[in-house]
Amino acid sequence: MNRILIKNAKIVNEGLIFQGDVLIEDEYIVEIAETISAKSATTKIIDAEGNYLIPGAIDDQVHFREPGLTHKGDIASESRAAVAGGITSYIEQPNTVPNAVTQELLEEKYQLAAGKSFANYSFMMGGTNDNLEEILKTNPRNVAGLKLFLGSSTGDMLVDSSESLEKIFSSTKLLIAVHSEDELTVKANLEKYKLEYGDDIPVKFHPEIRSVEACYKSTVKIIGLAKRTGARLHVFHISTAKELDLFTNKIPLEKKQITAEVCIHHLWFSDEDYETKGNLIKWNPAVKTKNDRKALWEALIDGRIDVVATDHAPHTLEEKKNPYTKAPSGGPLVQHAVVAMFEAYHQGKISIEKIVEKMAHNPAKIFKIEKRGFIKVGFYADLVIVNIGLPWSVKKENILAKCGWSPFEGFTFKSRITHTFVNGQLVYNNFKVKETPQGQRLLFERE
Template identity: 70%
Template sequence: MNERVTLIKNAKVVNEGTIETRDILIEGEFITKIAESISPKNGDVLIFDAEGRHVLPGMIDDQVHFREPGLTHKGNIETESRAAIAGGITSFIEMPNTVPQTTTIDKLNDKFAIAKKTSSANYSFMFGGTNDNLEEIKKVDPKQVAGLKLFLGSSTGNMLVDNPEVLEAIFSSTDLLISVHCEDEATIKKNLEVYTERYGDDIPMHFHPIIRSEEACYISSSKAIELAKKTGARLHVFHVSTGKETKLFSNKLPLKDKKITAEVCIHHLWFSDKDYDNKGSFIKWNPAVKSEKDRDQLLKALLDDRIDIIATDHAPHTLEEKQNVYTKAPSGGPLVQHAMPALLELYHRDKISIEKIVEKTSHNPAILFQVEKRGYIKEGYYADLVIVDLNSPWTVKKDNILYKCGWSPFEGTTFKSRITHTFVNGGLAYKNFKFYDTKFAKQLTFNR
């Protein structure tokens, strides 16, 4: 069988802070040549003329919930990974709060087996920590697993790690990167009681960021950082949502040398508390979408490198579930399909450069998680590439939403930019709302 050969011509290649017009030669799974002009060697080359369009390294989304196993009425690895490649995401790291939870090696291997058969995007998984699975954590192979996920708030099942002694033992016992969800449960519980007494279950949605408050986030984040400094653990704080928390992080070291890092999610860069009256539970996330001031401070920290990564926290629920009253409506929403178009909209609004978007969505996740040969457009790297047309408007509608849950908080939004092609390991996996049956995805490996 002949090796697949693809030539992308006249591309505006966005990589390592530059945009340069180049040709990209892909042989098999890898980029083998990048030059001003490359001539095809023979007639078997698949040629794409990308003139006028940008080529980005595929986004590495370090936080998704694809709901498999056990919650597949909301989504599954097959449906959500297809939506991901349509949104410019070629690799994902999935979270452990499935049913059953990914808190044993056997359950982790079960998820790898599912992804190997059904995923359209490259995949890895976080291993979940609990109050009583330290011995299992010690068995995790750091070359095969992205890291460890701890819920220090807003957990499902028994995944809330609230025993200080256990928490310190975990931080002291693993070299894995520890990613944390930080919200203080005691503070949230106290706030919720106030509003439940006033409104019952049907609390107006705009009180969500007051119940899951700035204080709840800051207390938990600062405690986690204090523990990481005490134990020397490698800490990554997921979905920072407040301006106050950004002061906990530093830009004094290059990312590869940082021991404490942070992520912001697209919904916290896009929405504000002014959107609750219109969007209601469709923008109910944990941590909550907060004020415009918080949103501006998050963007500022992202641009000055106190915040290192942009992710989605894609977490679908059914329309029926989301339409419940406040206390019954689950938090979370689908986002992977609209990730890159939303970020590029911020570029069109002069909020962020394309080079910075690529740094925070591709380069930095690769550095942070030590992902092998991905996250850049370089010779010798896997050809995970996204072709983007910055001037091809489209509107998010029911009939073009790809999530299994069938809805999006962006419904009705017109984006100026669209993903026209997505290559995964050199194979054309997606083109203009059309998918290809061949699965090119691979399990991510880590250079540790």
């Protein structure tokens, strides 16, 4: 039996921080108490004194690039980076090659991850204008949900038919997650700037092309559709202040039919950073103004935004060095997301309890993930130890994403992930990943 006893930790769970011990047996948490003594000589003891023990983060939006785009990243490389960053479960998106828009192609991704993923995994079914029949075959027990691209991003999965959207929203009980930007607005803006600059548009105009209006117009429309049809809607990567009035904090999360996510890059960067970071912070939706960033933080704290995620989407540096119209959007973030939020704690923007709520508890609740996202007896031991006073700098040699770069390169974080446990196994310990993947397929408490 695998038995690990974590001693003297500051345990963070459900809005509380308390000193205590946690006993793991095999995959599960079996005891949480003020003090626990080792019941066996074979029990591995880890002294976490002075450090925080948090549930592993659940990242509800990543792009790990397998199959078809593995020169950028793959399930093994990116999940290794995830566990090094304290992310123990992830939900991967369908815009791989081929797109996961049939049950057969979706299941192939699960087979790829089995035995290879260092973190627990689920893969979203992809929606198109004409695959409703395949969507309706999706098993809600073992698939996280349905992903729709309302604005074209990386891949060819644009859903731009109002009739198709109406049918999908009216027909499925799956959680529907959307990339919400209005395609016609984006295209018109792009053409305007191409007339002036050709392909080499200065990246500082990215937030004018992927504009506030493009986001707002799309989000108003899709929320209206969700309300009309009663569909369960989750809006990915909100980036504008204007959209925030469309979401509520007046009802408990469990009763919300419409939920929202914000990503690390929209909380960290602003349009002023394009001057130094260039295409490295080119994302869709675009990083916008300081005022937008401030409003996103306010909405995250007051409950209009429910989840913090990464939208981890690696590209090679060579690809990023292309002129604006050829440089892809997206970047690697899983390894640095949790410590970035702890940096915000040091800056007085957010409490540690709230970080855990937004990065572990709420994703588990929104997706109804079985026995994960909390430090509770009977739950899987997906746990992370964080030392908030152990600085480290992001350097090329300690970046684990396959693409080999990070928008945080050169930054020194005040906090460090020292240990990560996945399904009761210690998979990461002070910059070293144990090379035996322990990830399991996520299951969901749905019929």
